[in-house]
Amino acid sequence: xxxxxxxxxxxxxxxxxxxxxxxxxxxxxxxxxxxxxxxxxxxxxxxxxxxxxxxxxxxxxxxxxxxxxxxxxxxxxxxxxxxxxxxxxxxxxxxxxxxxxxxxxxxxxxxxxxxxx
Amino acid sequence: xxxxxxxxxxxxxxxxxxxxxxxxxxxxxxxxxxxxxxxxxxxxxxxxxxxxxxxxxxxxxxxxxxxxxxxxxxxxxxxxxxxxxxxxxxxxxxxxxxxxxxxxxxxxxxxxxx
Numbered sequence: 001x002x003x004x005x006x007x008x009x010x011x012x013x014x015x016x017x018x019x020x021x022x023x024x025x026x027x028x029x030x031x032x033x034x035x036x037x038x039x040x041x042x043x044x045x046x047x048x049x050x051x052x053x054x055x056x057x058x059x060x061x062x063x064x065x066x067x068x069x070x071x072x073x074x075x076x077x078x079x080x081x082x083x084x085x086x087x088x089x090x091x092x093x094x095x096x097x098x099x100x101x102x103x104x105x106x107x108x109x110x111x112x113x114x115x116x117x
Numbered sequence: 118x119x120x121x122x123x124x125x126x127x128x129x130x131x132x133x134x135x136x137x138x139x140x141x142x143x144x145x146x147x148x149x150x151x152x153x154x155x156x157x158x159x160x161x162x163x164x165x166x167x168x169x170x171x172x173x174x175x176x177x178x179x180x181x182x183x184x185x186x187x188x189x190x191x192x193x194x195x196x197x198x199x200x201x202x203x204x205x206x207x208x209x210x211x212x213x214x215x216x217x218x219x220x221x222x223x224x225x226x227x228x229x230x231x
Binding site for chain 1: 151161166224
C-alpha cells in the first residue's frame, strides 16, 4: 500500500507570493491533518479535514488555508508569504473511521520543505 | 487545553545500554498517547500508542512505553540501545473524549554512542 505522498518536496518562494502544497493520503484514509515544523516552534498543528470538512484548526493566521477533495486528497495554501513561513510542512492521514476514533493514529508523509526568501 | 512536555532536549546513551526518553502530558479527558520518531529529512514514523488497556505498551523496533496515570507520564524505553536509534523523538497526545487535534512535545534528540 502506498504511503502518504506530498508534492512538491521542495519549494522556494519569495516574500509576498502564495504557495499551494498537495497531500495524497493512504488509500482508504479519510482524515488528513497538516503540521508546520520549524526549529524554533517545533511541530504545530495547522488543520484537520475529514470528509471534505475542516474539523479542527490550529492557531495560525488566515493566510493559511486548506481544503479536502472528495477523493480525500488535500491541499493547503499560504498567501502573502513571510520569511517566518519557511518550514517543513507535514501532512498526515488517519485510517477509516471518525477522526477521534479510539484506534486513531496518524501516518505522515515526507513533508514539503518551503523556503521563503 | 492539551499540552506535552519532554523535559530533555538531548539524551545520550551508550550502545547496548537501556534508554529512556521522558514525556509528561496534560489533557482534560482520556489521553490518547503516541510516540513518533523522525530521522533527518524525513517525516514522522509511528512507534507506539496507548489508547486503553495495559499500561505497558510495546511498539516498533523494540521500543516500549509505560503509561502512568497518576504521574501523567508516558516515558519511552528500550532495553538495549542501537546506534541506528539515534534520531528525534516526539511524544504526542490527543484528548480521546473530545477528539481534539494532536499536540506534540518539543522533541528529544537521542544520540546513541558506539
